Amino acid sequence: xxxxxxxxxxxxxxxxxxxxxxxxxxxxxxxxxxxxxxxxxxxxxxxxxxxxxxxxxxxxxxxxxxxxxxxxxxxxxxxxxxxxxxxxxxxxxxxxxxxxxxxxxxxxxxxxxxxxxxxxxxxxxxxxxxxxxxxx
Numbered sequence: 001x002x003x004x005x006x007x008x009x010x011x012x013x014x015x016x017x018x019x020x021x022x023x024x025x026x027x028x029x030x031x032x033x034x035x036x037x038x039x040x041x042x043x044x045x046x047x048x049x050x051x052x053x054x055x056x057x058x059x060x061x062x063x064x065x066x067x068x069x070x071x072x073x074x075x076x077x078x079x080x081x082x083x084x085x086x087x088x089x090x091x092x093x094x095x096x097x098x099x100x101x102x103x104x105x106x107x108x109x110x111x112x113x114x115x116x117x118x119x120x121x122x123x124x125x126x127x128x129x130x131x132x133x134x135x136x
Contacts (some may be wrong), residue, residue: 019070022079030054031066038063083124093117 014112024032030052033082037051039041039058046062049056074080101110 016067016070018080018083019074020091022083023070023077024074026073027066027069031062031069034059034062035070037064086120086124090120 001011016017016035018038020027020032020035023096024035027035034048034052034054037048043051045056045059047056052059052094054062064091093113097113097117
């Protein structure tokens with residue numbers, strides 16, 4: 001059962017996908033794979049059952065148990081929420097640096113700050129963090 005029954009299916013999918021990114025390695029391989037196929041690859045329960053050799057009901061049960069585990073991990077640890085907060089701050093910092101970079105002539109300090117923002121993204125595995133435009 002969903003924590004918030006008013007959430008639309010698409011929003012739930014996005015939430016589970018984010019939780020899977022954070023906590024997927026804590027799930028059994030079977031559960032992780034079923035959730036990936038269902039939420040990330042948008043396969044039906046029947047398609048997953050055929051692909052994995054498990055009954056449709058078995059796939060459904062596995063996905064529901066995995067979802068419950070993922071939400072429990074997030075409730076206890078809050079890593080996905082923290083990642084979203086850091087991402088928001090990086091985006092805000094990026095915008096401020098761009099604004100500041102357009103106002104100053106000597107960009108050496110700005111370039112140093114840009115490098116720091118890139119390192120923060122790398123710590124979280126966001127090698128493709130949206131800071132590329134800062135280097136221009």
